[in-house]
Structures are given as structure tokens and as C-alpha cells.
Amino acid sequence: MSAPLPTVREMVYELLRKQGINKIFGNPGSNEINFLKDFPEDFEYILCLHEGVAVGMADGYAQASGKASFVNLHSASGTGNAMGALTNSYNAHSPVVVTAGQQARSLVYTDPLLKNTAASLLPMPLVKVSYEPLSPEEVPHVLSRAMHAAMAPARGPVYVSIPYDDWDKPVTSDALPLPQRMVQYCGEASAEVVERLGSQLQQAKNPVLIFGPEVDQQRANAIGAQLAEKLRAPAWVAPSAPRCPFPTTHPCFAGILPAGIASLCQKLDGHDLVVVFGAPVFRYHQNDPGTHLPKDCELVLVTGDYQEAARAPVGNAIVADVGAILKDLVRILPEKNRKKVNYNPVIQRHTVDDTVLCSESVFDIVESLKQENTVYLNEATSTIATLWERGGMTEPGSYYFAASGGLGFAMPAALGVKLAQPDRPVVAFVGDGSAHYNITALWTATHYNIPVVFIIINNKGYKALQQFVESFKVNEIPGLKVDGVDFVSLAKGYAVEACQVNTKREFKEAFEKALQHKGPFLIDAQVEAI
16 A cells, blocks of 8 residues: 655655755745744744744845755735745845745635735735645646745845645645756856956956856956956956955955946056956946946856846856856966056054944954954945945855845845854944844744844945935935934843943953854944944
């Protein structure tokens, strides 16, 4: 007599095991209970008090681990609460599998409470694909497809809505091979394509290289540095960078490009060839009209994302494995017969004394004390350029930023990064304005004892917006001040150790204490108010 077929729930957990997924980030409701009952001992459920925290943690975990992560949300309302976080996951190409419970199939015709109407349309266009299975038998097939789709180039989040009475149904026999399926992606460029690009770089009088997040995703940072060294070329990081693809202490590092058309073009002036590796061309932000490239300058984009290749407003594109092309170019190109130049400017560092803090001194002190292989997350948006200028980010996976610019990313993502890479110290710089978006991440931090250092760069308002007010040359607008908040009390309310500091010496002492602390630690760093 043959063994009974597994249930949909049992088959889905086996699919997750085979994909190396053993953590579920979520905020459950009644539609999810049937999935979570009899929860397997080899899985860990990470409870988040808001759906944005669940997706943010899963996003950080996926980016830092290089594997798909799994999220469980509650119907339409939970999905809606997570949409802001999904904008970052989509733009960061984070392979996050998002599931949401749907009302029971036997009840949906009555339009009951907690029905997710048009469920597959709700998260679009912030996911690669979105499904709602037509039958219980289809659930394991759809989830298998979703996991593979999330990891397929270019990676990104996917969404599956699952009626809650499907979980206890038996699967059909054709679902049994699903956990053994393996999908491999081989996207290396032909030798002819690589040689043509190599010839362009050799013949260019003054080439410049621009690196983007795909390079860091593939851990090809050091290879990119080798290419810049061979060409004696400046290496810029693409604007609005969500990751650090090039060692910021390297002599070829020229900085991060501005996010305006005219200002970016000005930085490229004098170069006859621009080669962009693994970045959009380009992620602009400021309305800064002009031409995309200097006169008589060519651009070549190398990307694994066919959509970015199609979207680029200028230049030619090669859609292939970015890391593989970098390795091939380093192998075939001779060193340029040019004098070595140090493009990396020398920074005058702040000394530690009893004067008041500023954002530059915060970064300088952290740099002087940080442990090897530290990971930075930044959501103090007015300090982005300052961190790129003063932060030493040398190893792959050393920096993460909200890829869409949506606030609420850094605090939960820092927890996900730390879970994925427990041996790496993690420091999250958070603005006092953005900290409120997902402050409940502190509960998850202390509940699971995740030792992240949170540094609130507290200027009592939205300084980044104040900077735009000034650049737009408009009168002062309402809604920029955020004062009267006691972050130490908030943190301690979530059982997180915390302190407030006002001077450079106080901050140094607090950061030293935070590095020795065995759990999460929050420092409210008071800098000049806007």
C-alpha cells in the first residue's frame, strides 16, 4: 500500500528546505494560521510588529545572504502595509518571496471580511510576478515557480496569495519532484563581445569606469578595482547607489556621482569612453536638465538586467554576467602605459574633544573605532554624500541603502543583514525623521537579541527636505520640524539599551560601549538642528 500524499503545507515546507530557506519573516493574521500550525522545528519564525519591518528584514537578509528570503503577510491589509518596503526590494533586486493569506475558497464568493480582492494585481508593479493559485493542487507548483523566479536575473521580489483552506489539502503526485528541481543561470558573454569591449577600453584616450550594485551583489568589487588599476582610470560609483561596489579607500575611487543629468555629465567631462558595470544609466533624482554625456563621449553599459539595458536613454548595452565580464577584461587587458594617479581625495578628519557633534564627526569616530568587516546601513538621508566621503567600505556587502529612496528601510534591513551574516558587525545610521517609519524594529531586535548598533543622527527634522527647499529657492514650508522626541525612552520601552550624546567625546565613549554590548544598542546623537 502506497504512503499517503503529503499536504500542501508539508510540501511547501519541503520546498523551502531544499531552497535553503529556514526563516520566515512575518506578521500573522487569521488567514495564515493554517500555514503556521504544527510549525516545523527546523524553521524559525521572526515576528515583526509591522509588515514593513518584515519585508525590510527579509530584504536585508536576502541581499546579505545572496539567497531568497520568505515573508508571510496577512491578506490585503498586510500587503498594503508592506508596499512601501516593497518599493525598496524591487529597486534593489532583492529575491524576496512574499506570501499572503487569502480567505477560504469556500467563502470568497460572499465577499467576506479579509478577502483579498484581485490579489494578484494588488502588489503590482512592485514585484516581478504575482500569483494566486487556481486550485489547492497548484499551490506547490506556484510557490516553486515563485522561488525560482525571485532568483532569476535580474532578481527581485515575487508575490503569492494563498487561500487558507488550501494548506491541509493533499498534493497530487506530480508535485512530488518539485523540491528536487534546480535552475542554473549561465549568462557569460562570448569571447567576441568581451574582446570588442576590451579593444574599446584600450583605444580610449581617457576612459572612466562607473560601478553599480550588481558588482557588489556578485562580490566582484576586487575584480573591478583590478580593472581600474590596469587602466589607470577613475572609478565612480553610480548615483543613488543602494550598495557599495568599489572599495572607497582605493586610489582609483573618485567618489559617488551626483544624481542630476547636467551635474553628472560635468563629472564625466574630458572622458571619451564611459563603461558602466552593473548600474542603471542613470538613477537621477534632482531635476537638473542637460545632456547625458559630454560631446564626443561614448558609453557602454554592462548589466545582467535586460530592462535596464532597454531603458537606458544613451549608449550601447551588453546584457550578460557582470562579474564574468570583469574577470575576462582583467585577464585580457594589458596595463595602460599611463602614470598612476590617486583620484581619492584626502579627508581632514575630526579630532575627539568636548565640542558639539556634527554628522562628519559621527562618521569619523565610527571609522576610527569600527571593527574589521563592519557593515553600514544609512538612512540619515542628508548625510549620504558625507558617508561616502568619510566611510571606509572595502569588502563586498559593506553598505546598504534604500534602493527606491523610501524611508523605513535601514532599521529592519540591518537586522536582516545581521541574521544573514552574524560574524560581521552591523551599524545603522538613521535620521531622526526616518527612524519613526519602522521604530517597531527595535522590538524584534531585542526579542531575538540581534546585536545591531543604531545611531540616530538627530537634527530634529527632515534636513534632506530642507536642503531641497534651499535648492528650489522657495520659502520655508511646513512639516520639516520633528522635535520633542525622546529616542532613549522609546528604545528602553522596547528593552533596547540606549543613551543620548551631545559631544564628540560622549559619542566616542557611547560607541565603544555599544561595540562591547551583547545585544542591540541605540545612540541618540544630537547634532545641530535644522
